[in-house]
Amino acid sequence: MNPTATPVRRQLHPPPVPASPFPYHPGSLLSVGDLSLDGISLILTRATALENQDPLTRDRILAKRRVALLFYESSTRTRTSFELAAKGLGADTTLVSSLSSSIEKGESLKDTGLTLRALGAEAIILRHNASGAAWLLEAETRLPVLNAGDGMHEHPTQALLDLRTILAHFDPSTKSCHPERAKRVEGPASQISPPHSIHQVTPETLAGVTVSIVGDILHSRVARSNMLLLPRLGARVLLCGPKELLPDLAALAGPGIAIERDFEAALRQSQAIIMLRIQAERLAGLQLDLEEYKARYQLTGQRLAAHAPEAVVLHPGPIIRGLEVTAGVADGPQSVILEQVRNGVAIRMAVVERALLAETAKGGRA
Amino acid sequence: MTALAIRGGHLVDPAAGVDLPKDILLKDGRVAEIASPGKLKSANGADVLDATGLTVAPGLVDIHVHLREPGHTHKETIATGTAAAAAGGFTAVAAMPNTLPVNDSPETTRWMQAPERGAVIRVFPIAAATRGSKGDAINDYAALKSAGVVAVTDDGLPILKDNIMREVLAAAARVGLSVIQHAEDTRLTQGAGGAASMNLGPVSFRLGLRGMPPEAESSLVERDIRLVTELRDARAHLHVAHISTAAAVAAVRQARRNGLRVTCEVAPHHFLLTEEHVGLYNTNAKMNPPLRSAADRDAMIEAILDGVVDAIATDHAPHAVHEKEVEFENAPNGIIGVETALGLCLRWLHKEWKMPIGRVLSLLSAQPAALLGMKGRGTLTVGSFADVVVFDPKAEWTYNAREGKSKSRNTPFDGWTMQGKVRWTISEGRIAYERAS
Numbered sequence: 133m134n135p136t137a138t139p140v141r142r143q144l145h146p147p148p149v150p151a152s153p154f155p156y157h158p159g160s161l162l163s164v165g166d167l168s169l170d171g172i173s174l175i176l177t178r179a180t181a182l183e184n185q186d187p188l189t190r191d192r193i194l195a196k197r198r199v200a201l202l203f204y205e206s207s208t209r210t211r212t213s214f215e216l217a218a219k220g221l222g223a224d225t226t227l228v229s230s231l232s233s234s235i236e237k238g239e240s241l242k243d244t245g246l247t248l249r250a251l252g253a254e255a256i257i258l259r260h261n262a263s264g265a266a267w268l269l270e271a272e273t274r275l276p277v278l279n280a281g282d283g284m285h286e287h288p289t290q291a292l293l294d295l296r297t298i299l300a301h302f303d304p305s306t307k308s309c310h311p312e313r314a315k316r317v318e319g320p321a322s323q324i325s326p327p328h329s330i331h332q333v334t335p336e337t338l339a340g341v342t343v344s345i346v347g348d349i350l351h352s353r354v355a356r357s358n359m360l361l362l363p364r365l366g367a368r369v370l371l372c373g374p375k376e377l378l379p380d381l382a383a384l385a386g387p388g389i390a391i392e393r394d395f396e397a398a399l400r401q402s403q404a405i406i407m408l409r410i411q412a413e414r415l416a417g418l419q420l421d422l423e424e425y426k427a428r429y430q431l432t433g434q435r436l437a438a439h440a441p442e443a444v445v446l447h448p449g450p451i452i453r454g455l456e457v458t459a460g461v462a463d464g465p466q467s468v469i470l471e472q473v474r475n476g477v478a479i480r481m482a483v484v485e486r487a488l489l490a491e492t493a494k495g496g497r498a
Numbered sequence: 499m500t501a502l503a504i505r506g507g508h509l510v511d512p513a514a515g516v517d518l519p520k521d522i523l524l525k526d527g528r529v530a531e532i533a534s535p536g537k538l539k540s541a542n543g544a545d546v547l548d549a550t551g552l553t554v555a556p557g558l559v560d561i562h563v564h565l566r567e568p569g570h571t572h573k574e575t576i577a578t579g580t581a582a583a584a585a586g587g588f589t590a591v592a593a594m595p596n597t598l599p600v601n602d603s604p605e606t607t608r609w610m611q612a613p614e615r616g617a618v619i620r621v622f623p624i625a626a627a628t629r630g631s632k633g634d635a636i637n638d639y640a641a642l643k644s645a646g647v648v649a650v651t652d653d654g655l656p657i658l659k660d661n662i663m664r665e666v667l668a669a670a671a672r673v674g675l676s677v678i679q680h681a682e683d684t685r686l687t688q689g690a691g692g693a694a695s696m697n698l699g700p701v702s703f704r705l706g707l708r709g710m711p712p713e714a715e716s717s718l719v720e721r722d723i724r725l726v727t728e729l730r731d732a733r734a735h736l737h738v739a740h741i742s743t744a745a746a747v748a749a750v751r752q753a754r755r756n757g758l759r760v761t762c763e764v765a766p767h768h769f770l771l772t773e774e775h776v777g778l779y780n781t782n783a784k785m786n787p788p789l790r791s792a793a794d795r796d797a798m799i800e801a802i803l804d805g806v807v808d809a810i811a812t813d814h815a816p817h818a819v820h821e822k823e824v825e826f827e828n829a830p831n832g833i834i835g836v837e838t839a840l841g842l843c844l845r846w847l848h849k850e851w852k853m854p855i856g857r858v859l860s861l862l863s864a865q866p867a868a869l870l871g872m873k874g875r876g877t878l879t880v881g882s883f884a885d886v887v888v889f890d891p892k893a894e895w896t897y898n899a900r901e902g903k904s905k906s907r908n909t910p911f912d913g914w915t916m917q918g919k920v921r922w923t924i925s926e927g928r929i930a931y932e933r934a935s
């Protein structure tokens with residue numbers, strides 16, 4: 133005990149924080165924290181199996197099951213990815229977007245959710261501009277809810293597809309990533325997921341690996357899901373960006389997270405680099421000089437070659453070429469950005485299947 | 499009016515220094531006689547309440563409630579809000595002016611106190627400090643005071659301009675009114691991206707919610723204390739509403755050492771809960787000021803135990819169920835509190851943290867009544883108002899918000915164990931609440 137510390141005057145035993153009731157439905161995926169490592173392994177395994185399965189048998193898995201996509205924000209990539217995933221398993225999908233529905237007329241999220249349930253939706257995939265919206269929807273509908281991005285909070289399927297991408301390039305014997313490994317986006321699916329890719333994850337799977345997340349951490353749900361997921365597999369997460377976009381307290385979000393404000397120092401330590409988009413729409417009021425930002429944090433071919441020539445470069449999209457990354461890096465040999473897109477469909481097939489078969493399947497819940 | 503004799507109870511009246519078995523006689527709205535058990539002289543013909551095994555104390559006084567009337571009667575009315583308060587042991591409440599219209603006039607003040615409102619206990623309106631609570635033009639405090647106002651505030655819309663706040667403090671001091679400030683520098687809490695919805699810290703970062711820094715509270719408290727220092731000769735009284743941060747409490751503590759008239763209240767949720775109780779976006783844990791860090795919460799407990807805090811006040815803020823069943827950042831601020839204050843204070847301050855029951859009751863009656871100049875309340879001596887709460891101090895019970903008297907049920911304490919069950923609440927000699935025995 134430190135004798136100079138102020139003595140605690142009395143031992144307070146304040147009321148405890150009650151345990152979370154979420155998720156209510158075992159098929160829901162609200163946060164990466166809802167998944168046990170076994171649950172993550174199962175999703176990775178099913179993603180590969182479903183990807184490799186004959187589409188003609190695959191679309192019987194969820195034949196005629198009803199999945200609603202409820203999108204309060206425009207999104208091409210995530211929406212299309214989920215839609216293809218659900219349809220690839222034979223499910224019927226319906227899209228409700230904020231521009232084409234009663235949402236516009238001021239209906240609450242609760243009422244929209246209850247209406248979808250009454251119409252027969254068996255699961256809802258939700259993208260919403262408010263943090264926590266997926267929890268509200270799940271509590272009110274008690275349906276399996278897949279969080280496709282809630283405000284600045286989480287985007288769990290993005291973190292899972294990033295993980296799948298990193299694992300496909302990962303060599304456990306050297307604890308390093310190889311950009312060229314698994315580097316085929318064209319061609320038969322079986323070549324996308326090489327047989328040696330890791331599916332069974334443990335707390336040591338990524339031990340010794342450093343993943344840098346660079347840019348607008350403050351407003352990024354992709355950053356939050358990744359920084360909560362990757363350290364559970366042993367990875368160290370380095371957050372990199374200016375104070376305006378990366379407050380010091382981000383390092384307290386969970387174990388295995390540290391802040392490195394020097395971009396090149398972060399690059400030198402990293403086997404994988406996740407570049408984030410500058411969210412111009414959220415910058416209102418922040419004093420941020422974009423030219424200065426680019427000078428300090430833009431990933432250029434020169435920086436990459438000098439400091440991280442072996443690392444893989446990820447980006448959740450949409451990319452603003454010439455801002456956070458140069459076109460040369462986005463299209464270059466270390467970029468795995470299009471693989472991420474491809475992995476997104478596979479991961480989402482696995483989580484949609486999990487959502488609708490959760491009651492019969494065992495496991496997968498933290 | 500018939501007389502009422504309360505027999506066999508144990509009288510705890512901290513202001514009078516009484517903690518003894520006593521019988522008490524109430525007549526014509528006042529305390530007529532206090533005597534040792536069985537020794538009341540003038541109780542012939544009085545109705546009798548048998549308080550054997552129960553504690554008899556001055557009715558509780560809550561100096562921070564939102565009764566929502568006029569204007570927001572779907573959340574609460576003066577009738578339902580006072581019924582809820584009576585069930586919680588309160589005999590007087592001070593009602594905040596953020597109604598529709600804002601209470602900034604003697605007319606609204608009198609309207610709120612009219613018998614037609616159906617209040618079952620005494621309502622003391624608090625008026626807006628500025629016209630429409632817009633922070634510019636100062637109201638006529640003398641006229642408001644003669645209409646029955648006990649303090650002025652722009653609660654929820656803090657007065658940021660130094661010159662206006664200085665004028666408010668000086669003008670209120672001239673007529674002997676207190677100024678209550680909801681201390682929040684809104685320039686730090688309402689950024690371009692929208693209003694912050696919880697305490698700024700690791701939890702708000704993790705949840706992806708915009709955070710309110712603790713400095714938004716403490717810096718305004720410090721500014722207000724500077725103004726009170728300048729107005730020292732005028733004896734301006736600043737009362738800090740629902741204080742919630744360690745830094746703000748430290749500023750109040752220092753101001754008191756400097757001999758200034760600076761007081762503060764703490765709400766039960768701020769000495770019991772932390773930002774972790776927001777859980778996964780529980781909108782019934784959203785209020786302003788927000789639930790703070792564990793260090794801040796512990797500082798509230800310490801400040802209550804060591805006497806810096808002058809009152810426990812609930813900030814009772816009813817909202818309809820559908821208003822809270824929305825995205826966290828879109829939900830309105832506030833929780834109800836009048837039906838749980840006594841039960842929580844006895845369960846935690848008294849039972850858990852060993853605060854003597856008399857001191858707990860003083861924070862809930864004598865001190866807040868004195869603070870806002872409610873003469874003849876908060877104590878039970880002969881001649882004072884017959885405002886009494888009779889409760890079983892040992893009884894434990896589980897709070898069920900659905901069974902409450904309030905119109906609303908937005909509370910984080912649903913299902914919590916309470917200690918101290920109210921048997922009767924008597925307001926100026928009339929039974930305002932009675933629990934079936």
Ligand SMILES: [Zn+2]
Pocket residue numbers: 653654680739740786787
């Ligand atoms: Zn307030």
